[in-house]
Amino acid sequence: MQAKIVLLPGDGIGPEIMEQAVRVLKRVAERCGHTFSFQTEAIGGTAIDTFGDPLPEHTLDACKHADAVLLGAVGGPKWDDTAPALRPEKGLLRLRKGLGLYANLRPVTVYPALSAASPLKQEILSEGLDLIVCRELIGGIYFGQRETKTVDGIRTAYDVESYNETEIARIAEQAFQLAEKRRRHVTLVDKANVLDSSKLWRTVTKEVQKEHPSVTLETMYVDNCAMQLVRNPARFDVLLTNNLFGDILSDEASMIAGSIGMLPSVSLGEEQVHLYEPIHGSAPDIAGENKANPCGMILSAALLLRHSLGLEEEAVRVEKAVEAALEKGLRTADLAAPGASIASCTTMGDAVYAGI
Ligand code: IPM
Ligand code: MG
Numbered sequence: 001m002q003a004k005i006v007l008l009p010g011d012g013i014g015p016e017i018m019e020q021a022v023r024v025l026k027r028v029a030e031r032c033g034h035t036f037s038f039q040t041e042a043i044g045g046t047a048i049d050t051f052g053d054p055l056p057e058h059t060l061d062a063c064k065h066a067d068a069v070l071l072g073a074v075g076g077p078k079w080d081d082t083a084p085a086l087r088p089e090k091g092l093l094r095l096r097k098g099l100g101l102y103a104n105l106r107p108v109t110v111y112p113a114l115s116a117a118s119p120l121k122q123e124i125l126s127e128g129l130d131l132i133v134c135r136e137l138i139g140g141i142y143f144g145q146r147e148t149k150t151v152d153g154i155r156t157a158y159d160v161e162s163y164n165e166t167e168i169a170r171i172a173e174q175a176f177q178l179a180e181k182r183r184r185h186v187t188l189v190d191k192a193n194v195l196d197s198s199k200l201w202r203t204v205t206k207e208v209q210k211e212h213p214s215v216t217l218e219t220m221y222v223d224n225c226a227m228q229l230v231r232n233p234a235r236f237d238v239l240l241t242n243n244l245f246g247d248i249l250s251d252e253a254s255m256i257a258g259s260i261g262m263l264p265s266v267s268l269g270e271e272q273v274h275l276y277e278p279i280h281g282s283a284p285d286i287a288g289e290n291k292a293n294p295c296g297m298i299l300s301a302a303l304l305l306r307h308s309l310g311l312e313e314e315a316v317r318v319e320k321a322v323e324a325a326l327e328k329g330l331r332t333a334d335l336a337a338p339g340a341s342i343a344s345c346t347t348m349g350d351a352v353y354a355g356i
Pocket of ligand 2: 247248251279
């Protein structure tokens with residue numbers, strides 16, 4: 001199989017974790033007889049510095065013509081005070097929008113070797129954890145009307161949360177299809193006791209459910225969900241939610257798995273090009289120090305093999321290699337118990353590489 005993969009390392013720890021993921025992909029290609037070509041493009045703060053734009057036109061163009069896109073992370077304090085349109089994050093949001101990636105899937109599982117790294121009690125974890133956050137990615141408050149102004153001498157700002165039925169129906173459809181391949185249970189997370197937009201989510205999601213009678217649908221307020229996630233995470237299968245709630249709940253869920261550094265994600269849309277990125281940020285505090293956990297990035301590459309290239313066996317191979325490295329006892333700083341020895345980003349990458 002031949003595939004063209006566009007790499008967007010981005011900022012902070014992005015380039016160093018990307019390096020490990022690319023090594024792993026090259027190893028897979030070599031071992032399994034595939035030819036992957038890689039093209040690196042700029043995004044985020046790095047792109048602002050070089051091209052004056054967090055998503056230069058040629059970057060978006062390269063992504064549109066790729067078989068898949070792998071992204072590290074964007075953002076950092078250096079660009080905190082730039083104008084909103086020139087923030088690194090804006091580049092990522094424009095990329096998601098530009099590729100029409102409305103569904104962001106964030107699978108959360110606990111590797112047995114990492115159960116001690118989870119802040120939850122073993123008795124809660126022993127119930128198991130295998131959920132997937134199905135987050136709407138190109139609508140809602142992230143993309144709504146916004147304004148900062150002074151009204152009668154008082155500084156005021158607003159951001160609008162708005163969804164139409166088409167936007168809700170297509171992500172709900174993804175969630176039900178996913179659930180059909182899993183434990184057939186969807187939890188719609190919203191704030192329908194307060195928000196009109198949430199009420200529409202409920203109405204439309206119930207309509208979509210009628211086409212998926214084998215899947216049960218429950219609805220849950222987001223505050224309750226935040227609580228249930230740490231009380232009884234095993235009860236969840238597919239969590240369907242809007243852009244903002246999905247951002248927040250996936251960080252919470254990731255910690256149950258031991259570290260946000262472990263979680264990969266895939267973003268799907270109507271086009272053929274999908275985007276793969278770890279759910280964590282650019283961690284500027286440890287950037288360039290070889291301390292980052294490359295697993296979320298490497299596992300994102302595994303998802304790329306599975307979803308964009310149809311290489312299921314190869315994806316499993318990568319996932320097993322990550323698991324084996326953890327079972328050997330390797331722990332990056334985010335996973336290590338106090339006083340335990342710490343593996344660097346490259347040591348972890350080497351171990352995964354060796355396991356493929
Ligand atoms: C994520 C990140 C992004 C988001 C930021 C960097 C814009 O937190 O992918 O979860 O909020 O979507
Ligand atoms: Mg986030």
